[in-house]
Amino acid sequence: MATTTEVLVIGGGSTGAGIARDLAMRGVDVTLVEQGNLTHGTTGRMHGLLHSGGRYAVADQASARECIEENRVLRDIAGHCVEMTGGLFVKRPEDTDEYFQEKLQGCRECGIPAEVLSAAEAREVEPYLATDIDKAIEVPDGAVDPFRLVVANAVSAEEHGARIETHAEVVDLLTDGDEVTGARVQHDSGPGKREHGLPGETEDIHAEHVVNAAGAWSGQLGEMAGVDVEVRPSKGVMVVMNVRQVDTVVNRCKPKGDADIVVPHETTAILGTTDEEVEDPEDYPEEGWEVDHMIDELSELVPILSDARTIRSFWGVRPLYEPPDTGTTDPTDITRDFFLLDHADRDGVDGLTTVVGGKFTTYRMMAEDVTDHVCDLLGVRASCTTADEPLPGSENLDRLESAMDDYGLRSPVARRSKERLGSYAPEVLGTDEPNPVLCECEAVTRAEVQHAIGQAGTDLNAVRLRTRASMGNCQGGFCCHRVANELHPEYDAETADASLDELWQERWKGHRHALWGEQLSQAMLNHTLHATTWNRDGDDADVDWDAFAGPTRTATDGGSHDRD
Amino acid sequence: MIGTEVLVVGGGLAGSVAALSAARDGARVTLVSKSESTLRQASGLVDVLGRVDGDLVADPFAAIEDLPESHPYSVVGTEALREGLALFDDVTGDRYRGGDRNALVPTTQGTVKPTLRYPASVAPGIAGDGHETLLVGISTDPDFDAKRAADTLAGTVPGEVRGVTVRFPRLRDDAKRTRYAKLLTEDAEFRDALVEKIAPKVDGADRVGFPAVFGEDPAFVRAELEAGFDAAGEPVSVFEVPTGPPSIPGTRLRDLLRHELEAAGVELVTGVPVVDFEAESAGSGDEDGERVTSIVVDRNGARVPYAPEQVVLATGGLVGEGIDSERDRVYEPVFDLHVPHPEDRYDWSEEPAFGDHAFARFGVRIDDDARPLDADGAVAYENLRAAGAVVGGADTATGKAASGVSLATGSRAGTRAATAVTQS
Structure with missing residues (x-):
């Protein structure tokens, strides 16, 4: 399979999604590929601080000034994430x-x-x-919720014509002499929404320009083009x-x-x-x-x-990135500033720009700089409007609050749902179907999970990131199976099982680091529920039915206690 | 000091069985518990031994022979399990079914689970006989997706399995299972409306399974629903599929045990955590161990001391907080009994979610008299016994053995405590 696009952005973190949105809003045809979920890398693994700039106010005042400026921008355009x-x-x-x-x-x-x-x-x-x-x-x-913010950027990019592909890993860059002309991408389960069990597929995406926004992986991407990116x-x-x-x-x-x-x-x-x-x-x-x-x-x-x-x-x-020969030894001292590497200028390799370093809070500003650079190369004149256009979910939030009733949800649930959904709330929650709470820790209802499945397919970790289902105290012990239930019947039972196992394992990975006191007690309760009550811990495909007792086969039972 | 012959601490399955065993053997018994029994969290199934080394077990008594030495069954022996089961059968009468071989009960997740004793209301649903099954889910109950469970079961069990989801009349979206149970028990119109919705979907099925919401008297609800299906021209057996918490069959078992305890003359005191104890040397020589002389409970902030002759500790495991932990240690909070565990907490668990977790085996170790042992393998207190999940040495969750271990150790602890009282 082969496709073409004007700009290929590699990396579905805040920077990549921000660049995709900015390019798309300037009318550029853009495709974004991400090896895992959106926010798979650093963006999904931060503490969620929206910097005032105070942390940098002594050591790095340029960064501090950028932070307070973007802090104000994000409050305006991403109210439902902040x-x-x-x-x-x-x-x-x-x-x-x-x-x-x-x-x-x-x-x-x-x-x-x-x-x-x-x-x-x-x-x-x-x-x-x-x-x-x-x-x-x-x-x-x-x-700030980094997941919600990146998803909103991706949705906005799609609304402006971009193509967003997750679980699409770049396995090689396509080159023509000294020019990068695209990338070969391995889809985990076919292009489009992720679906467990679908066979993978390779796609060559040809592009006029490639942006390497792969964060901690950008060094590996650089190697594919024969350039050093010293991350x-x-x-x-x-x-x-x-x-x-x-x-x-x-x-x-x-x-x-x-x-x-x-x-x-x-x-x-x-x-x-x-x-x-x-x-x-x-x-x-x-x-x-x-x-x-x-x-x-x-x-x-x-x-x-x-x-x-x-x-x-x-x-x-x-x-983190610093120019070659800077030689900082303590990573704490490496600058948090970002760098745009124009590989044509720097390495004589055309068609590739890398963006490295930087901070989550200033992702939009970084994206604007990179987009300006790419647009210059492409001869696109449109200017940046990402600081002024609210992100999807953050439109008219002031009106939303007063215009909305609670859709039959008890008020704390409705409040949490509204905070997460922002201006999507009326569309998602305005259902006539029963809408019970699936995740009690985080007050996530069925409608919200269904909405997320509509975006993320069978990838329940992506559903989790969108909704926060399974992210509370019980770490999914009481709700992972409920979320998996919602995949069926659109997806078959086997797919739902595979998705459940993947989510359950991901929850356990982090839960393991909190195994003492009440959270060890919780782990044992989860273990009991999933292994004892539901017998989910074995693969019992081939059962020797004749060996077991049955209500109509007490003759093979042989037990003196049977009272059937 | 309040005198009693046998003091049982903990009111779950193990504590109840210990108290009943001791009382039936003639001892004067007091059962103190800090909170509501955790039985209402449990499915109500009584697993004895359902999985060994990853394989399903059909004959638990045969499989017990091959368990490792540390397993509580290996310590107290099959005889104790037989005694515990006999007591359970006597207490539950025709409300529970099962013989010497495991039955495979369908779960709300579409798996089948090996279990030895199951509520009579569950019996018609036992998998394996090839009968056609219709599972009914409630659209407001997100725990049981009948269609998904049916599709999964259909891949394993003989006979067709189908699922249907219905909207129960007159219930809000977040109604609890107890609410369905009440309506099914008390409201004939509600039952009729339900049958009317489901009957057209029966389509030749032999049996119809509901999530376990048949209330306090499941035999009555089943009979009424079956009569309804009969009248609609769709004769079927109706059964319950056990659920996770809150569990109605678990609650029924709790109520049944409580009733039996009262009938047996056991004094029940709830809401009183044990906060302290005293012990003294059991004899004059160094060889003599120690014995517990008093147990202090907290009743609304007041310290109330008991002076029992014999004590049974049935406070539960990690879930019931009979075993507790900090970042660098695992301990038994009442008597600080020895709980073997790896030093590094990262060795308490394994990377795979269903790995061979050490934490699942945490608990005190006992001798064949059910007495906890110290780090050197000596009896900790000569008049203290332990039963149920506070006893470690086996992952009874993956082994589907937790209830059976409670029956075996509860029976052993209660019987021996009563014997000790009689002999003294």
Whole structure:
């Protein structure tokens, strides 16, 4: 199979999806391919902080200024993905006052609203802060749902004519002499929506220009074109708590270090993080000490964390980049700035642009720069409108709130559904069919799951990312099977089983990092339910029926206790 | 101090069986529990041994012979299991069925599960006889997708299996199973309306399975529904498919056991967690072990001490919090009994979701008298016994053996406790 497109974007993270949207809105024919789900890489494995810029206000003021600018843009165009929680930089007695003043000054220089709070005032904002803190700086940090944001970018791109292919891995770049002319893509289950059990297929996608936005994998993509992209993947752990122990982003006010931030995210709080260089972005150790380190360190800021229930942990790999010969040794010191590598200029290879580094908060700005560059090459004159056009789901949110009734859902469920669906809510929830809650932890209804299946096919992890079903305390023990039920009868029972097993294994992967106390108890309950009540742990295709007792075959039973 | 002969801590299946065994052997028994029994979370099926080394087991008594030494069955022996089953059969009468061989019960997930004792309301649904089956799901109950379950079952079991989903009349979307159960039990019009919806779909099926919502008196609901299908010209057997929590068959079993405990004169005290205990040396010499002399429970903030002669610990496993853990240790919270476990918590589990998890085997180890052992293999307290999921050594979830282990260890602990009382 062979197709053509003007621009091929490789990578379905925030950068790639942002570029696809921007190109499509400027009238360019664009195809995006992603090896896994949207947000498969770094984007799906971050702590969900919408930076105010405060974290960079001392060490990297250019980044700080970009952050506060894009922070404001995202509040406008992605209201259904953002929660403005506010943030605090908290100074403990052992942290220097000198740095505290530098932070405050830096915020002000960068145009980041910043107020000093006394210890008492800070504890009024966040009652669970440690009693011995000195003071804090309040900044407009927020929480953002990276899945919802990337999906919204992809949907918007599709609405403007783009083609988005997930589970489509680039196995090679197509070249003609010194020019990259496209990519050979391996579809996991045929093009289009993912469907378990469909055979894979190879497709050659020919393009006038290829954008490598593969994040931590962009070095591997570069190799396929014979160019060096010196990505330095650096891993970081995120520990997910059972509830929002804090409702404000809590940062430790010290120069740099691990384990210095707590982000309230949906129903949870996420502790982060570490910064450690790894060789392979797909194969690196996930270690228990990292989890322990988060809990122990951050308990100094928020003491209740030490005994709180952890529900899972996950690791992300940052695609850090620095130009050759910079020679930074500590990954924490590598710049968070992004780089556009024009391979024609840099390596004499036409038809390929790589974008590396950068931050989630400024994804749109990065996408705009890359799109400007590509449009220049293609001779496209249209200008960028992505900062002004609300993303799908975020249109008319102010009107939505008042115009909508609750669609027969009990109010907390309706509220959560509306937050996730944004302006899709009336269309999705306005059903005449019964709409029971499938995921009780996250208040996700059948209609929402069906809507996500409509977008994601049989990929229940993609359904999970869209809806948050199975992401709460029980880690899917009570709802994975319900979500799988919704695949049937559109997809057959075998497909539903395979999808269920895949989701169940993915949930277990992170749950394993929280196996003590209540969450170990939860793991045993899940194990009992799935292995005992449902006997899901074996493959019992060939049963010797005659060996077992049956209601009408008591003769073969031989038991003295039978009372049939 | 409140005196009693046998104090049982924990009111699940194991604690109930221990208390009944001791009471029937003539002991004065008090059963204290910290909360509602977890039986209402369980399916109501009584599995004894259904899977060994990945294979389904048809004859659990034969398969027990090959279990590893650490398995509670290997410790207390088949005899204890027989005694526990005899007590269970006596208590449940015609409300439960089953013989010496496992039956394969269809589940809401479309698998079949080997089990030795099952509610009579489940019996007509047993797979394997080739009878044609219609499964009925409720559109507002997301746990049981009858069509998906039927499609899956059809790939395994002899005989045709079909599924149909109906919207039960007069129920809101988030109605609990107990609500269906109440309507089915109390409301003839509701039953008639339901039969009327389903009858056209029967189409020659021999039996019709519903999720287990037949309420407190499933025999009555079955008879009424069967009469309805008869009248509609579609004679069928009606049966229940056991569900996960909240489980109506589990709740029925809990109520039945509670009734029997009361009838046997067992004093039941609920809502009282054990918070402390005292022990003393059982004799004068160093060789003599220790014995528990008092157990303190918390009743609404007040410490209430009991002075039992014998104690049975049936507080459950990790789920019931009879076994608890922290980041670096696993422990038994009442007596701090020895719980063997790997040092590194990453060795407590395996990467595959259904792997051979060490955590599933966590629990105290006992001798053939059901007495917990210390780290050196010596009896921890000479008048303390343990029963049910607090006893470790086997993954009874994958083995489909949890209820059987509760019956065997409960029976052993209760019987021996009563004997010890009589002898003293």
